[in-house]
Amino acid sequence: MADRTVTRVLGIETSCDETAASVVDDGSVIVSSVVSSQIDLHAKYGGVVPELAGRAHVELLTPVLAEALEAAGSDCSGTGIDAVAVTYGPGLIGSLLVGVAEAKALSLAWGIPLVGVNHLEAHLFASLLEQPDLGYPLVVLLVSGGHTLLVEVTEPGRYRLMGGTIDDAAGEAFDKVARYLGLGYPGGPAIDRIADQGDPAAFAFPRSYPGDGYDFSFSGLKTSVVNAVRKHPDADTADVAASFRRAVVDVLVARARKAAADVGATALCLAGGVAANALLRSTVEEACAADGIGAFLPSRALCTDNAAMVAAAGWWRLQHGDVSPLTLGADPNLRLAATA
Numbered sequence: 001m002a003d004r005t006v007t008r009v010l011g012i013e014t015s016c017d018e019t020a021a022s023v024v025d026d027g028s029v030i031v032s033s034v035v036s037s038q039i040d041l042h043a044k045y046g047g048v049v050p051e052l053a054g055r056a057h058v059e060l061l062t063p064v065l066a067e068a069l070e071a072a073g074s075d076c077s078g079t080g081i082d083a084v085a086v087t088y089g090p091g092l093i094g095s096l097l098v099g100v101a102e103a104k105a106l107s108l109a110w111g112i113p114l115v116g117v118n119h120l121e122a123h124l125f126a127s128l129l130e131q132p133d134l135g136y137p138l139v140v141l142l143v144s145g146g147h148t149l150l151v152e153v154t155e156p157g158r159y160r161l162m163g164g165t166i167d168d169a170a171g172e173a174f175d176k177v178a179r180y181l182g183l184g185y186p187g188g189p190a191i192d193r194i195a196d197q198g199d200p201a202a203f204a205f206p207r208s209y210p211g212d213g214y215d216f217s218f219s220g221l222k223t224s225v226v227n228a229v230r231k232h233p234d235a236d237t238a239d240v241a242a243s244f245r246r247a248v249v250d251v252l253v254a255r256a257r258k259a260a261a262d263v264g265a266t267a268l269c270l271a272g273g274v275a276a277n278a279l280l281r282s283t284v285e286e287a288c289a290a291d292g293i294g295a296f297l298p299s300r301a302l303c304t305d306n307a308a309m310v311a312a313a314g315w316w317r318l319q320h321g322d323v324s325p326l327t328l329g330a331d332p333n334l335r336l337a338a339t340a
Helices: 039-043 050-071 093-110 119-130 170-180 187-195 219-231 237-263 278-291 308-319
Strands: 008-013 018-025 029-037 083-089 114-118 138-143 148-155 158-164 267-271 294-296
Touching: 008 050, 008 093, 008 308, 018 050, 018 308, 029 050, 039 050, 050 093, 083 093, 083 119, 083 308, 093 114, 114 119, 114 308, 119 138, 119 148, 119 267, 119 308, 138 237, 148 237, 158 237, 170 187, 170 219, 170 237, 187 237, 187 278, 219 237, 237 267, 237 278, 267 278, 278 294
Parallel strands: 008 083, 083 114, 138 267, 267 294
Antiparallel strands: 008 018, 018 029, 138 148, 148 158
16 A cells, blocks of 8 residues: 555546556656557558547556556555546547546546546656656657647646647658658657668758747648659658658757747756657757757657656646546547646
């Protein structure tokens, strides 16, 4: 049983194609974390199939929860669990509903608080799980298959959305280009592997910086890749992948550096699945060293969707009296609301 001076939160994450559960103490100590990926299920389709994802969560969530609870010294009676936090948006509606329904059932059965968590906010808390003393203000570059955002964080739970993509997210662009090049799914790791063998200067793909602020645009870059391959059908795929990856990273890092400089950030953090990209990680480290600010690159396990970050965000909300009713519903279009 958990030390009762500790607030122990069970987190549940089912927003897309990862079924995850985690037990976290006091919003910072990961006691257990289990993630079941559906990559193999969706790979043959070149992307996530929403209906298949929802069905898979129904099958996987119970054993994933059981494993996470057992690793934390608990059981199906919820021994030692003080609250249950769950992602209720944004994401795929069918997938979200599976997690929300389970969390509500556990909250009712165990007589503990239910805390609904914004998936995007959870990614902001992922950094604090590994480095709680980051210093503020900081800028988080959140890059995933569905989102590309720049967020100013003035303290835990207080943030301001600075910019986002006006079309494709960075991860979405990786998936689409990888599919076009025949590299498989998911696109980020596939392009990463082959790009290391190519010349990033082989193709002068455009860098798009829409407006004077902090927004992103990757649709034109994707089109440029398609046009280049059509024009040069014998081009080395590794060169195309390397040049594309370099262009994406250049845009992400340039915008993030501008945002960090403009708010006087003490550090720049990465979050989201694309934060596992090798070139992005090394380029951010180099840029932050040159700018004299800190760089925090979460472990790859905390870059991708996981329930530890959900539990951490849920713990913070619980400490501030933000408890959700059992009427909590899933919101696939949930936005990141400014709190600073």
